[in-house]
Amino acid sequence: KAGVTQTPRYLIKTRGQQVTLSCSPISGHRSVSWYQQTPGQGLQFLFEYFSETQRNKGNFPGRFSGRQFSNSRSEMNVSTLELGDSALYLCASSFGTSPLHFGNGTRLTVT
Amino acid sequence: AQSVTQLGSHVSVSEGALVLLRCNYSSSVPPYLFWYVQYPNQGLQLLLKYTTGATLVKGINGFEAEFKKSETSFHLTKPSAHMSDAAEYFCAVADAGGSYIPTFGRGTSLIVHP
Numbered sequence: 001k002a003g004v005t006q007t008p009r010y011l012i013k014t015r016g017q018q019v020t021l022s023c024s025p026i027s028g029h030r031s032v033s034w035y036q037q038t039p040g041q042g043l044q045f046l047f048e049y050f051s052e053t054q055r056n057k058g059n060f061p062g063r064f065s066g067r068q069f070s071n072s073r074s075e076m077n078v079s080t081l082e083l084g085d086s087a088l089y090l091c092a093s094s095f096g097t098s099p100l101h102f103g104n105g106t107r108l109t110v111t
Numbered sequence: 112a113q114s115v116t117q118l119g120s121h122v123s124v125s126e127g128a129l130v131l132l133r134c135n136y137s138s139s140v141p142p143y144l145f146w147y148v149q150y151p152n153q154g155l156q157l158l159l160k161y162t163t164g165a166t167l168v169k170g171i172n173g174f175e176a177e178f179k180k181s182e183t184s185f186h187l188t189k190p191s192a193h194m195s196d197a198a199e200y201f202c203a204v205a206d207a208g209g210s211y212i213p214t215f216g217r218g219t220s221l222i223v224h225p
Contacts, residue, residue: 004154033212043201043215056210090154097162097211099145102154 001026004103006091012109018079021106025072025093031055032074033100034066037088046089049074078108086110113138113204115216123222130174130189132219134202137183144185145203145213146176155201161185162207172196197223 005024013019025032033056034046045058049068066076072093078085086109092100118133136142143162147155159170166178176187185202199220203213 006154035215042217045212045214048210048212056212092155094211097143099157099160100155100213102147102156104152104154 004091004093004101006089006103006106008106009104010107010109012111013081014111015081015083017081018077019081019108020075020077021089021091021108023074023076023091023093023103025074025091026095026101029093029095029101030072031094032068032072033092033094034074034076035090035092036060037090037105038086043090046076081110083110113142113206113214115202115204115214117200117202117216117219119219120217121220121222123224124192125224126194127191130187130192130196130221132187132200132202132221134176134185134187134216135183136185136202136204138204138206140209141207143205143207143211143213144176144178145205146170146174146185146187147201147203147215148172149199149201149218151198158187158200192221192223194223194225197221 007022031050033048048056052068063079068074088105090105092102114137116135145160146158159168161178169175199218202216205213
């Protein structure tokens, strides 16, 4: 079974731009969660989608948004990028109450 | 609300020595507990989990952890460290019966010396 796939692996953007990250979950997994990982803050929960609906949301500004498609693939979007948005963005999928299965992340650098 | 505290941002051991990574949690309801490992430039990989039942949980790569409710702890151990164990380790807690969204600790970097 293929694991969680995140694209792209690396991104460099300029302040003020917007970015879209993509995540393909494990086949059969309907829940997709997004986390931001930084050295200073560790792993912070962004949001979770289930059956195309946002089911849980972390404490991030509205510049961070996401969506999920009918095939469970998910995207997250960050608008008006700030330097502090530089981070590793991790996507994870799960089935029911099973533990999260993580992708290898997208490394975003904002200059 | 739930939270996780991992004692020690860095732990250094010699190859062959005991590995002990500490994790304390707070949760208002029975918890699900997890340990994940992260190697450089990779995502997190599940080492082991506690949901219900036996409090001593065995995971992959020779790791195990014990759920101690009275101490609100879930420390990770391995009898003999290997060079390949060098990585970042994360403890996480989720509310059983709740959203199941885990809250992660800040991580402990395990350094293994030859």
